[in-house]
Amino acid sequence: MVASAHLGSLTFGDASSQSVGNTSVGNPMTKHTLKRRFPNRFNHYNLDNFFSFNSDDGSITDWNEGRNVLVTEDFIVGLIEGLEEEVGSASGVVMYNIGEEWGKRDAKFFQNWFEKEYRREIRTSSLTFALEAWWWPFTTQGWGNWDIDLSEQKNGFMFINIFDSAVARTLGDVGKPVCHLYAGMFAGFFTGLVKKNLSCIEIQCYAMGETYCKFLLGKQDRIDAASFWHTEGATARDIEKRLRHGEFVGR
Amino acid sequence: MLKQLNRLSIDADGRYATASELQFLKNYLQTVDQRIQTYEKLRDSADAIANQLDTHVRAAEPEFFSTASKEYLDFCLRDRKTAVRCSAAAMLIDDLDNLRNGVLCWVRTIVNAVGYGKAAKVSHKVMPDVMGQYLTPDEMKLITPALALNRSILTDD
Numbered sequence: 001m002v003a004s005a006h007l008g009s010l011t012f013g014d015a016s017s018q019s020v021g022n023t024s025v026g027n028p029m030t031k032h033t034l035k036r037r038f039p040n041r042f043n044h045y046n047l048d049n050f051f052s053f054n055s056d057d058g059s060i061t062d063w064n065e066g067r068n069v070l071v072t073e074d075f076i077v078g079l080i081e082g083l084e085e086e087v088g089s090a091s092g093v094v095m096y097n098i099g100e101e102w103g104k105r106d107a108k109f110f111q112n113w114f115e116k117e118y119r120r121e122i123r124t125s126s127l128t129f130a131l132e133a134w135w136w137p138f139t140t141q142g143w144g145n146w147d148i149d150l151s152e153q154k155n156g157f158m159f160i161n162i163f164d165s166a167v168a169r170t171l172g173d174v175g176k177p178v179c180h181l182y183a184g185m186f187a188g189f190f191t192g193l194v195k196k197n198l199s200c201i202e203i204q205c206y207a208m209g210e211t212y213c214k215f216l217l218g219k220q221d222r223i224d225a226a227s228f229w230h231t232e233g234a235t236a237r238d239i240e241k242r243l244r245h246g247e248f249v250g251r
Numbered sequence: 252m253l254k255q256l257n258r259l260s261i262d263a264d265g266r267y268a269t270a271s272e273l274q275f276l277k278n279y280l281q282t283v284d285q286r287i288q289t290y291e292k293l294r295d296s297a298d299a300i301a302n303q304l305d306t307h308v309r310a311a312e313p314e315f316f317s318t319a320s321k322e323y324l325d326f327c328l329r330d331r332k333t334a335v336r337c338s339a340a341a342m343l344i345d346d347l348d349n350l351r352n353g354v355l356c357w358v359r360t361i362v363n364a365v366g367y368g369k370a371a372k373v374s375h376k377v378m379p380d381v382m383g384q385y386l387t388p389d390e391m392k393l394i395t396p397a398l399a400l401n402r403s404i405l406t407d408d
Binding site for chain 1 (some may be wrong): 253319349352353354356357361363364365372
């Protein structure tokens with residue numbers, strides 16, 4: 001199992017398989033062997049520490065007590081292509097919506113484990129620290145490293161870069177953005193975190209021959225403007241420049 | 252060391268290991284007493300080392316620290332002690348992989364997130380000099396790879 005994770009698989013952590021309210025950091029009943037011994041350990045993000053491989057029942061539990069499943073790149077290809085076969089060009093929207101629901105749910109799940117692990121509320125923590133804490137489990141699960149640019153947050157948008165997106169890396173150069181699941185998840189998570197409706201669009205993708213994926217997250221009018229520019233052929237850099245200069249289609 | 256042992260157990264499966272494959276064990280065992288001694292010295296001096304680092308960092312970044320909360324300063328001191336302990340542990344078992352993958356890659360994101368980059372740079376730059384006050388040159392040779400790894404991952408140097 002460990003080997004397969006190194007071979008380009010990723011895991012899906014199932015936060016929904018448990019009641020958010022019952023998730024307990026330091027729970028002596030946790031199935032996670034290392035966590036049971038060292039519940040207050042913070043640096044638990046390498047593969048062997050974050051996952052507990054329970055050979056008794058064949059399950060993989062992560063540090064936050066979500067159940068994980070290792071999947072191959074074939075699974076991702078099958079998921080994307082199968083969906084395209086079923087719903088055609090709407091598959092991107094479907095993936096976005098799935099991601100959005102996942103992100104909203106994950107915002108609650110994250111809030112719960114963060115506050116137990118760090119013994120403080122998210123709103124009293126450094127935002128950048130909290131966001132790094134949120135993404136680390138995803139990094140370990142194989143969803144890629146990230147970099148977040150909050151410099152335009154007060155202007156209603158921000159940029160997120162994903163390096164080594166599991167979806168784009170798997171599909172290869174297909175000439176269009178493919179990380180709809182990520183875009184939806186960012187929209188859902190940040191909507192749940194800040195309690196305001198936010199949307200997200202991928203404006204640059206590894207599957208378009210770029211070196212990394214770039215997402216724009218923000219209020220709907222910013223995303224609509226970016227979507228329009230993107231459709232008209234604007235590059236991520238063009239869109240970024242226009243937004244930073246305050247140019248967007250107002251509602 | 253652990254990675255090499257793990258690799259040996261796989262590579263030599265179904266046969267006896269060769270002399271060259273066992274060389275790393277001999278090298279390690281030749282240094283193990285000194286590693287334990289160095290580890291114990293660092294353990295006993297950890298608080299003093301962390302406090303000395305604190306003095307250096309505050310002198311280099313006075314504005315940053317004058318505006319920081321007490322809680323933040325406590326975190327900084329705790330993390331400095333953690334850096335000493337993790338480096339000592341990596342030296343003890345001669346395993347930089349676990350230091351890199353289990354600690355530093357994560358710490359790097361936290362350092363950037365909380366804006367501690369400049370202070371970290373000062374801290375890791377002076378750390379060899381500070382530790383050198385507590386260790387012999389031969390002991391410093393053992394801990395130097397871990398300190399160099401800390402510096403390369405946590406700073407832009």
